[in-house]
Amino acid sequence: MLSGLLPVLGVVLMLFSVTMLVPLGFSWVLQDGALAAHASAAGLTLGAGLLMWLAGRRHRRELRARDGFLLVALVWMLLPAAGTLPLLLQLPDLSFTDAYFEAVSGLTTTGSTVLTGLERLPVSLNVWRCLMVLVGGLGIIVLAVAVLPLLGVGGSQLYKAESAGPMKDEKLTPRMAETARGLWGVYAVTAAVCCVAYHLAGMSWVDAFLHMCSTMGLGGFSSYDASFGAFDSPAIEAVAILFMTMAGINFALYFVAVRRRSLAVVWRDVEARVYLLVMAVSVAVVTLFLMAHRVYPDGLTALRHAAFNVVSIATTTGFASVDYAQWPIFAPALMLVLCAFATCAGSTGGGIKLIRSLLLLKQAQRELVRIVHPRAVVPVTLGGRLVPAQVLASVIAYMLAYGAVNLVASFVLMASGLDLVTSVTAVIASVNNTGPGLGQVGPAGNYQGLTDLQTWVCTVCMLLGRLEILSLLVLLTPQFWRR
Amino acid sequence: MLSGLLPVLGVVLMLFSVTMLVPLGFSWVLQDGALAAHASAAGLTLGAGLLMWLAGRRHRRELRARDGFLLVALVWMLLPAAGTLPLLLQLPDLSFTDAYFEAVSGLTTTGSTVLTGLERLPVSLNVWRCLMVLVGGLGIIVLAVAVLPLLGVGGSQLYKAESAGPMKDEKLTPRMAETARGLWGVYAVTAAVCCVAYHLAGMSWVDAFLHMCSTMGLGGFSSYDASFGAFDSPAIEAVAILFMTMAGINFALYFVAVRRRSLAVVWRDVEARVYLLVMAVSVAVVTLFLMAHRVYPDGLTALRHAAFNVVSIATTTGFASVDYAQWPIFAPALMLVLCAFATCAGSTGGGIKLIRSLLLLKQAQRELVRIVHPRAVVPVTLGGRLVPAQVLASVIAYMLAYGAVNLVASFVLMASGLDLVTSVTAVIASVNNTGPGLGQVGPAGNYQGLTDLQTWVCTVCMLLGRLEILSLLVLLTPQFWRR
Ligand SMILES: [K+]
Ligand SMILES: [K+]
Incomplete structure (x- = not known):
């Protein structure tokens, strides 16, 4: 099932690498010192896309409805991974968890951030x-x-x-x-x-x-x-x-x-x-x-x-x-x-x-x-x-499914030690791709203080919300994977 | 529509007055000083029931499905009113709002209380x-x-x-x-x-x-x-x-x-x-x-x-x-x-x-x-x-309807000045006829500190929850009242 999708994913990655030329251009003109990071990121993404395209080229076949679910999910998980590259290459202190959160937050148009001191970033x-x-x-x-x-x-x-x-x-x-x-x-x-x-x-x-x-x-x-x-x-x-x-x-x-x-x-x-x-x-x-x-x-x-x-x-x-x-x-x-x-x-x-x-x-x-x-x-x-x-x-x-995801995710955050208001509103703000919640993740705070587990819960919520939940959940049913 | 229900309501009230003999008996045996209150309450309830039965007797007719909704709603609003009598007669400081809350809380089997010092009550x-x-x-x-x-x-x-x-x-x-x-x-x-x-x-x-x-x-x-x-x-x-x-x-x-x-x-x-x-x-x-x-x-x-x-x-x-x-x-x-x-x-x-x-x-x-x-x-x-x-x-x-009632009631409580956790959990605890929430209405607190408006919101929530919401909401539709 996957091999048929490889060339499509490769093309999407290659297109995505083209968008990386925009920050690269800004960096070039404004001389903000992040040129190398953007160039490497674009190169790596292009290379990865090309490899996937080449590897899957032979298996190219007509895509069916069921491939659609897998393709949508993979695109929305793979692009954030590529999206972390400029951040990780330029900010050595940033963890992959936080960088992936930030990229998912961007691509799902949520807008939650784990970064502070935005004014001082390149x-x-x-x-x-x-x-x-x-x-x-x-x-x-x-x-x-x-x-x-x-x-x-x-x-x-x-x-x-x-x-x-x-x-x-x-x-x-x-x-x-x-x-x-x-x-x-x-x-x-x-x-x-x-x-x-x-x-x-x-x-x-x-x-x-x-x-x-x-x-x-x-x-x-x-x-x-x-x-x-x-x-x-x-x-x-x-x-x-x-x-x-x-x-x-x-x-x-x-x-x-x-x-x-x-x-x-x-x-x-x-x-x-x-x-x-x-x-x-x-x-x-x-x-x-x-x-x-x-x-x-x-x-x-x-x-x-x-x-x-x-x-x-x-x-x-x-x-x-x-x-x-x-x-x-x-x-x-x-x-x-x-x-x-x-x-x-x-x-x-x-x-x-x-x-x-x-x-x-x-x-x-x-x-x-x-x-x-x-x-x-x-x-x-x-x-x-x-x-x-x-x-x-x-x-x-x-x-x-929407209600269940909100409930379960809120309880995971509570069990991990966050308070009631922060847990529930962080989940609401993530599942609905909104960004700021209340409490610790309110408009004056951000998602920086969360543990890795908590950050991943919010990341998964953002993806679930963005892909209308069911189109991701369906991947977890045995029926989906049966021929 | 109402006159046909009067005799039924009257009989229900009369039966309810009989249950008042139980606390009356306890008061008699234990000499706790509330005998007069219970006797007067039972008498008043019996009298009211009798009057309603007599007044509606001539309009007696076969009840139809639609009468059922009105009857259920009226019974569950009328009995608490009668239920307040022993409380109001014995406790002169108790307001009707609080007494009605307490009676609704009892009859809907919620168990929230506005009373403290229960040990000192008769x-x-x-x-x-x-x-x-x-x-x-x-x-x-x-x-x-x-x-x-x-x-x-x-x-x-x-x-x-x-x-x-x-x-x-x-x-x-x-x-x-x-x-x-x-x-x-x-x-x-x-x-x-x-x-x-x-x-x-x-x-x-x-x-x-x-x-x-x-x-x-x-x-x-x-x-x-x-x-x-x-x-x-x-x-x-x-x-x-x-x-x-x-x-x-x-x-x-x-x-x-x-x-x-x-x-x-x-x-x-x-x-x-x-x-x-x-x-x-x-x-x-x-x-x-x-x-x-x-x-x-x-x-x-x-x-x-x-x-x-x-x-x-x-x-x-x-x-x-x-x-x-x-x-x-x-x-x-x-x-x-x-x-x-x-x-x-x-x-x-x-x-x-x-x-x-x-x-x-x-x-x-x-x-x-x-x-x-x-x-x-x-x-x-x-x-x-x-x-x-x-x-x-x-x-x-x-x-x-359940979700909407929870939302609206929570917002009314918040607008009235209660905090987020108290508002939401008081509504959950009331609509689900549970009793204790969290925050101000948690297991160590109770509903005494609420304003009259807030108390009524919880009272309505208890009734709505108990009568499965829709059977009350249906009374608000114009279709219901059309012949
Ligand atoms: K958004
Ligand atoms: K109950």
């Missing part, structure tokens, strides 16, 4: 960390829109149905490669605009590039320990809020919107509409709550900090402009719950995805009606479309 | 508190086995299918009243044996009676602030463990076992078997954990305290023999999670019920197989029986 290392978020974000969009629906994981068929609806009218070629290319175009253009907007709002070009990467991927890496607190600029925060919100919407919708030259497509999408509503209401609620508790001297300041930090956490980005863990607990707890539900499928955000939550709500509502009218036939619909029973069953299985 | 008041647990426990068994399956709430049809399976062979009359009578017999005999066993283990007859009530109802009220810590007796704890474990199993099984004169019925039941396994494994895990952390000087002491407190919380009883909140957090957190899952349907325990959890696990497992073999037809079975899709859908709706 700039090109921060470029590499953030670039992994940008690359990971694109990978995830393609995964969610083009790959997972084919594999039928956790109701993701529904995303396809939903987004393929309008897209079919436009004769979007259904093949994976072409879908990927279309998404890539939209993503690249939005990223460029975001970078320019950050610069116009006052960031240096380098900072603009770095934070554009983290914003587009909803990853939350920064080149400052204080994250957006380092800028203290309402204009920069406004740009961030705009692009975080945009990146939390299904990119397939933008693709269609561009073709049709009309944003109505986005607004007509149920999920996107509810998403915007959830964001607006959450910001309003937290603002009022902060005002009621007189956390800030005036309403405008409360609105400013609520808007930035709520959108940042709810979209699973993880930037912070203030230490919101100091707010009365209702607010940060609400933000953490939002990160589990609020983003749209096909975005770079993490979590359960809004469409799944909507579906489950509809299902519960139907059941209430059925209790009163046991013989009534009440179909579950979403956006006027009937939801097949099979999709509902998949979503439910996904939710169960 | 004994008959403690008798009344504990008796409410015993009465509530019987009510809940009848509700779960005979009423909810008819109403089709949250997959409870399945309990019926499961327990009606063996029972049908025995020609158990399916009518509610006869089922209730059979269960009542089993319950009464077990209670008598439990009382004698507590006395033989060293309790006074009064203590034996009080704690028998709390044990059978899995309620957890005690006449000592220190709960079972006041006895510090391994023999008494062993009796408690035995009867708590027994009360956590579906009473319909005992009923069949008595008829067949064989306990094999219990062991053949999937849910009961998994339940016993979960208890054994949990006790073993916590014992080993306590030993590894050297919480107690030797393994036997660790086993003793783990066995008692784990079984107490996992069965949703809520007795404590030590302040287990001082154990490393892994253990108490695990115990709280168990209380949400571990008890059997048709027992006096609270929570989601093991059968629902098993069903969901099977559903998730099936989905993993389906991902690998998309065209395979894999039915969900439990104990060799096929589970209808409708039952699965009901269970899922129940789980969603």
Whole structure:
């Protein structure tokens, strides 16, 4: 089974080595002393990819659906390994555990960090960390829109149905490669605009590039320990809020919107509409709550900090402009719950995805009606479309696996000695690819203080969350490996 | 709609007033000075019941399924109101909010208390508190086995299918009243044996009676602030463990076992078997954990305290023999999670019920197989029986409502100023009818320090949890009230 995948993995590694030229370029221009590390990393990755391609070339065969699961898992485990190289080569004190955590955190667009003193790192290392978020974000969009629906994981068929609806009218070629290319175009253009907007709002070009990467991927890496607190600029925060919100919407919708030259497509999408509503209401609620508790001297300041930090956490980005863990607990707890539900499928955000939550709500509502009218036939619909029973069953299985992973991982962290709040929120922040939790891993702390075991638990959680859990769990079933 | 229910409610109130003769008798014999309170309470309750019966007599009509929901809700809101009378009449400083909380806590067999100095209360008041647990426990068994399956709430049809399976062979009359009578017999005999066993283990007859009530109802009220810590007796704890474990199993099984004169019925039941396994494994895990952390000087002491407190919380009883909140957090957190899952349907325990959890696990497992073999037809079975899709859908709706109630209530408590751990665990302990949470409401604390709003939130949670959530939520749908 594996040998057939080797050439594909080799190509992916070789492509990945090309992205390493970006930090290498930065290092060259800025003379930050990390040139050798980037060059070696790129060379090693290219070499490894080439070897795999050569070794597997003879076994080349048509890939089947089942290979998809293994391929997705291997790509998301192998790329972080390559991603550690620039970090390990430049920072001799960094352990492989921590470097792998950092790379997984980037490529899964989580944005948790085990590093401190980010300002003192060679700039090109921060470029590499953030670039992994940008690359990971694109990978995830393609995964969610083009790959997972084919594999039928956790109701993701529904995303396809939903987004393929309008897209079919436009004769979007259904093949994976072409879908990927279309998404890539939209993503690249939005990223460029975001970078320019950050610069116009006052960031240096380098900072603009770095934070554009983290914003587009909803990853939350920064080149400052204080994250957006380092800028203290309402204009920069406004740009961030705009692009975080945009990146939390299904990119397939933008693709269609561009073709049709009309944003109505986005607004007509149920999920996107509810998403915007959830964001607006959450910001309003937290603002009022902060005002009621007189956390800030005036309403405008409360609105400013609520808007930035709520959108940042709810979209699973993880930037912070203030230490919101100091707010009365209702607010940060609400933000953490939002990160589990609020983003749209096909975005770079993490979590359960809004469409799944909507579906489950509809299902519960139907059941209430059925209790009163046991013989009534009440179909579950979403956006006027009937939801097949099979999709509902998949979503439910996904939710169960999601709950089980959160529970088990939290208990492992507790057993390893972490306190209740840190354990539970570290797992939530990792599984939902958000980044900061509360307690020891709050916005003012980070993941540096964890033991190796604890770090690995969070690493596995980030991967599980990013790959929609079931597509990894399925690899553990005997049925998968039977011919 | 309401007028048709009045005579039924009146009869229930009159029957309830009869149970008030028990504490009255205790007060008479023990001369504890609360005689007037009990007599007035019984008289008022009888009078109110009589009035309702008289007022509604003319509107008497056949009750339909939909009346069932309203009746169940009204009974469980009205009886606590009557239950407050002995407390309010004897304790002039007690507010109605607190008295209602205490009565709901008793009748829902939760066992949370807002009272301290229990040793200084008139004994008959403690008798009344504990008796409410015993009465509530019987009510809940009848509700779960005979009423909810008819109403089709949250997959409870399945309990019926499961327990009606063996029972049908025995020609158990399916009518509610006869089922209730059979269960009542089993319950009464077990209670008598439990009382004698507590006395033989060293309790006074009064203590034996009080704690028998709390044990059978899995309620957890005690006449000592220190709960079972006041006895510090391994023999008494062993009796408690035995009867708590027994009360956590579906009473319909005992009923069949008595008829067949064989306990094999219990062991053949999937849910009961998994339940016993979960208890054994949990006790073993916590014992080993306590030993590894050297919480107690030797393994036997660790086993003793783990066995008692784990079984107490996992069965949703809520007795404590030590302040287990001082154990490393892994253990108490695990115990709280168990209380949400571990008890059997048709027992006096609270929570989601093991059968629902098993069903969901099977559903998730099936989905993993389906991902690998998309065209395979894999039915969900439990104990060799096929589970209808409708039952699965009901269970899922129940789980969603359960999750939503926990979330919303936790956030209300947080917004009201409680800390994260207290808020979340108070809600878990209330919704699952367990009693002690962690933080401020931990085994060494109680619910006395809560504000009125916070107390009402917990009261509503106890009622929602006890009535399987959906059967209360359905009253909020417009469909229910439409003719
Ligand atoms: K993210
Ligand atoms: K209970």
